[in-house]
Amino acid sequence: MCGIHLIWGQGASEEAIDEMLEKSKHRGPDQRASCDPWPGLWIGVNRLRIIHTGPEADQPFYAPDRQSMLVWNGEIYNHSELRQQLIAMGITFNTESDTEVVLHLLRMFGPLGLEKLHGMFTLIYADLTDKSLLIARDKNGEKPLYFAQGNETLLISSECRSIQSFKKSDFNPKQLEPYFYLRAPGLGKTFFKKIQEVKPGAITKVHNPHSIHWKTFSYQSNLIEKPSYQTFKKTLQNAVIRQFHADVPVGMLLSGGADSSLLYALWYKETGKSLPCYTVQVEHKYQKKYADGDAAKRFSHEFPIRHHLVDVSQKIFWENWDDYVRSIDQPIGDSAGFLNWLIAKEAKKSVKVLISGAGSDELWGGYQRHKAFAFYKKNKAILLRSKGFLNKIPLGRSYHKFVAGINPNGQNTFLNYSALEKLPDSLADKYHKIFDPNLEDYRQMLDFDRRVYLVQDVLKIQDNALMAHSIEGRSPYLDETMQLLWRNVTDEGLLKGKPWIKSYLTELGLSWISKRPKMGFGLPLKEWFAENGEFSKRVFSSLQAFEKTHGEFFPPEMRSMCVNPQPAVKNHFLTLYNLFLLAEWVKLHKL
Structure with missing residues (x-):
């Protein structure tokens, strides 16, 4: 995990890149460096040492011939397999780092090398022979990357605040509407007028700072084995072993719910090693409703863990609020951000990596809105005819949100179920282009959540909150092998309510967790x-x-x-x- 930065063009200097590095020092306190590969270009990196923690793997990382170099942020979980392939091609390695693997992969294959990477990353690869840059972001959007381009200068950074340190950008009021309804600025936008976010899976090769054109790189689509419960089990087991590996202490964000509990149970079952786990514990008077702490404590009696309950109350909230707001690079409307930040504040005493269950709900249909949309889809005609009558039934908030969201257009209906408030048609129209028309209706909604809510909310608050305390976050359910399996599931029933996850928990003697009602993760x-x-x-x-x-x-x-x-x-x-x-x-x- 790191922070990466670039200034190319007017104003590029060592002093300017140092200021960008200073603003994001929390992203990589273990090493800080910058270089000027050619006149007018400065590149910088803050490194958090996770794999091969020695200085031999520090960045910028140069090729042996000094004709190319890399700065990047992330982890590659199949780097061992890729290393063996490159060794067979005659490459000699000097470290055990995934950094060196990425460098040689790009040297040998260019942009096509990105398709071979299973992991999370943003990167800047400089070819010193033709003075070009390759810039890319992973397909899941697990790691953030922002850019600002003017007539004279190109700026790239892991955080908006670093770009702001070089060139101030005014507040972008156009993003207030999407934030109000959908918790975040529009896809690719920020709250700064001149700063944009690189979209997931985007790549560009740049030969000068005045021209930048983003494309999307592809990924593997064919699965060797037919999707099945047994395939799911084997794939998730392997993802856990890969993603729990690090050369530094690893811990777990344990909610006591299905997703995180299954990950930890598989880890312990495979290795017999206990890990530190962190769970929020709300004030006693609210614990019956917000029962994550109690569920995690019960889980700890069945699987040995080093359990840490992180207390949260109004007093603790206000004691930490100002520091939390200062840590935010871009605000996201989700109180889970504060809870993740509070957990990371405690966890940094013991670990440098935290595993989470992020991505499971988006892929496998775990949210209430997925259930609501499936019901709408099945009963669309009668719901549309009866909407006026249904509105008069005096039931609770969730019921009335469901009825109010019903729309003849299925995409608008799902957007209403996803939003905190019913969307205006003009805003809904802007999001229609994100839905994939090649997918069936229900699958379209899951894919939308994967591309929008997961990226704009879940992963963004995880990265921001954890990296504020110099901790790397990982999400095994988003492993490339898991997503490949997901993309090849054709039975829609397997994408509703996470049946394979619940079956696996039951098989492990944890049926009580699979039967727990779905609880949102947030403040009371x-x-x-x-x-x-x-x-x-x-x-x-x-x-x-x-x-x-x-x-x-x-x-x-x-x-x-x-x-x-x-x-x-x-x-x-x-x-x-x-x-x-x-x-x-x-x-x-x-x-």
Whole structure:
């Protein structure tokens, strides 16, 4: 794990790249370096040493002939197999690092080498012979990468704040609408006008800083074995062994739910080695509803773990809030970000890698919106005819969100189920192009979650929160072999409610976990707001101040909520928190 940075063109200097490095030193405190491969270009890296921790694998990493070099951020889980292939081609290795494997792979195969990588990465590969750069981001979007391009200069960085240190960019109010409804700026956008995010799977070869054109690299699509429960088991077992490997201490984000519990159970079953595990424990009065701590404690009686309960209360929240907001590179409307950050703050005392269950729900149909859409799809005609009547039935918030979201267009319906508030048609239209028309309706929705919600929310908050404390996050359910299996599953029933995951838990004697109701991972916001105490007062005050300074840019519903937050507490408490986070971040950065 690292931070990578580039300045090419006017203003490029050692002092400027050093400032970018300083802004992201948390991403790689183990090593910091920069170089100028040719006049007008400076490249820098902050390294977090995970594989081959000695200085021999430090970056920038040069080829033996000094004609090419690499800086990158990530982990390659099939680097051992690739190393053997390269050795058979006559390559001699001087380290055990995956860095050296990536360098030689790009030397030998160019951009096609990226298709062979199973892992997470962003990279800048410089060919000194023709003075060109190869820049790429992994297909899952597990590692962030941003760029800003002007007439004279190209800037690349793992974080927006580093680009901002070189050239300030104004606040981008157009991203307020997607944030309000879908928790994040639009795909490829940021809250800075001149800074864009490199999309997952994007690649470009650049010969000058004035022209940059992104393409998408392909991936393997054919599975040797037919998808089956046995294939799933074997594939996940192998993914766990690969992704739990590191040359530094590894721990686990353990929620007590199906996904993380299965990963740890497989690890212990295969190795017999216990690992540190970290679980959030809310205040006693809320533990019945937010029961992750209790579930994880029960799990620890069945599989030996070194268990750490990380307490969270309003007092702890406020003690850490300012530091958390300062750590955020781009705000994402999800209180799980704070919880991940709080866990990482404790975990950094013992580990440098944390494993999570991220990606399982998106791929295998684990969210309530997947269940809701499947029901809508099956009963679409009668639901559309009965919507007026259904609206009159006095049931709870979830029921009314389901009914309100029903739309003749299936994509709009899923967007409504995904959003915190029902989307305006104009915003929904912008997201239609992301859906893959080559897939069946239900599969389209899973693929949309994989490409949008997973990238824009789950993976982004994981990277930001963990890297703020210099910890690498890994997600075995997103292993390339697991995704290859997923892409070849044709039975839609296997993509609803995570049946293979639940079957595997039952096989391991953990049926009680597979039967646990799905719980969102987040702060007890509804309960904190209901107390009508300091939490509500501080949130409301911040939102009202935000409206006074930026309200002219707000969508109407957002502006109304900020002017008078109290009525929104009952049904829109998640949105209130998200707006509070954004307001505090904007105030901190004086945008």
